[in-house]
Amino acid sequence: MIEFTIWDILRNLLLATRWTIVLSLVSFVGGGVVGLGLLFLRISKRKWSRSLAKYYIELFQGTPLLMQLFIAFFGLGLFGIDVPAWLAAGLALILWSAAFLGEIWRGCVEAIAKGQWEASASLGMGRLQQMRYVILPQAMKIAVPPTVGFSVQVIKGTALTSIIGFVELSKAGTVVTNATFQPFTVYGLVALIYFALCWPLSKSSQILERKLNVAHRNH
């Protein structure tokens, strides 16, 4: 049996971490784009579009991400496409992130005082103009901390894609464990790498939140 040093293990895990990072970025950015669309549907004046976004969000927040991955993986297969794991993983994570981001951002838009809508309306602005020039610039400011906070959920969410066979950090952990028979060390290291990715984001989200609260109190 070959002996693995801790550096061999770590090197293999770090190589796989690249894919965790890439998938996280793709999911977060893609989820952001779709989430923005959801946000506009959710706060639209039309009832059907509000309901549509609401049910979308409830569906994706009310079912396990793992099931969404399975359905993307096997569901896409029904169209006769041979689905690579990365495609199913990316698609499911984008749709899942969108639901959460859309809901977070809706909260931020609704936190803007009603008077801002009324004042901009009384100046003759249309709905899109109100959003673009008055509401979103203010909402974006308060959206930063929870959005950064959610990026941590995305990174952790990518771990589930190992289950449908996408090779990222968690999958590498399993593979390396099977080769080394050192689960304690390997999963310990995997956890530490995730921690190194997530903790700075969690912390900066908290710091941003505190800054924002202080700024608000001074108003």
Added chain:
Amino acid sequence: MNYQFEFGWLAEYYPQIVKGIGITIELIAVGAVAGISLGIFCAWVRALGPAWLKPIVALYVELIRNTPFLIQLFFIFFGLPSLGLKLSELQAANLATVVNLGAYSCEIIRAGIQATPNGQFEAGASLAMTRFETFRHVVLVPSLQRIWPALSSQVVIVMLGSAVVSQIAAEDLTFAANFIQSRTFRAFEAYIVSTAVYLALAVLLRQVLAMVGRLIFPRRAAR
């Protein structure tokens, strides 16, 4: 798409699904009760507890909140035996759920404690209560009431996250779905059915938690 949906397998395999639902409910019931209790203890430590315990609890909370549940589960199930702690699949799943929810609920409950007006502590002190007695009898229940909605959401999130315990062969609802798809090759239908069941469980769980909230907090406390 010429796919023919086929749900005939339900007749044969529904006992597996029912059993899986039972395990999923057991997981979240134990997880919620023990996890929230652990969370209350940790929140007390972080807000008011002894100084030497604070960094330990902080480390626990930060570690859990910044690593995936799947890895926590693998670490407990595959890693701990090398320390001599061997757990069954279900025990490991239960422990992971409790540990996970404990860390999240700690932060949520702590926020509730911190929102307590200082006058409540002063009033307790003026009535000759110790800090712990004030916490236990004056601060705790209104704090929990303040954050009950957030805590409820977290319990639902943990329930949905528990789907991954199937990966250590704990026989929950997802395990049942995997089992059925491997037998019937009806993967899509099996996952659609189990997803629908999860959705129903989530809706139900939210209502149960709201009911529990009304039982524990019968009257609206001052905010």
Added chain:
Amino acid sequence: MSLIEITEVRKSYGENEVLKGINLDVEPGEVIAIIGKSGSGKSTLLRCINGLETISKGSISVAGAQLLDDEVHLKALRLKVGMIFQQFNLFPHLTVGGNVMLSQMVVKKTAKPEAEKMAHRMLERVGLEQKFDAYPDELSGGQQQRVAIARALAMQPMALLCDEITSALDPELVAEVLAAVRELAAEGMTLLMVTHEMKFARDVCSRVVFMHQGRVHEIGRPEEVFANPQTPELRQFLGVH
């Protein structure tokens, strides 16, 4: 034809009818004070004129622009009539100048240099030209409200609606805002104001409207209305017996 024509306007929230058939015509250059208890419907009436509330029955038009519930008509209406709010509602992310310029550029598509020139002129009019680059949270309440007036004026409306614009102000800041409004009135601006400042209403307004339970209960010149109230409700409101 009057500038503002309010005809048989009714408005309900569910079962609760808050406006029960309002008729009011306002001529160009008139300054009208709307007074009454809270819940009498006076703020609702004002908000309807600007299309911030929909009406259940009747019609409102300002200089020929009808109140209809679609964006094109609402925009046309709001270009003719500006509004100033109790809570100022300045845009906190923009400077004072940015506040006054934004809707000129976005709604009227005015070029930036012109918008800027207009903003300077309007801020000068309310005595705040030196605050062009300040942010709203650096101003006192009275200054913020004067910026709000400048912001509305920059759209060159034919009439202004003032919804209790001094009610959120500390007492010592009320005078500066009222002075700005008095000047507008003197320049011939048409004004409809919901107000609790009875002295101001008596001195500046051409007509006073007393609203009670969703109706125009009394209306007339201020010297008549204040000196010789006809109904017990108005007498009680004014505290004369």
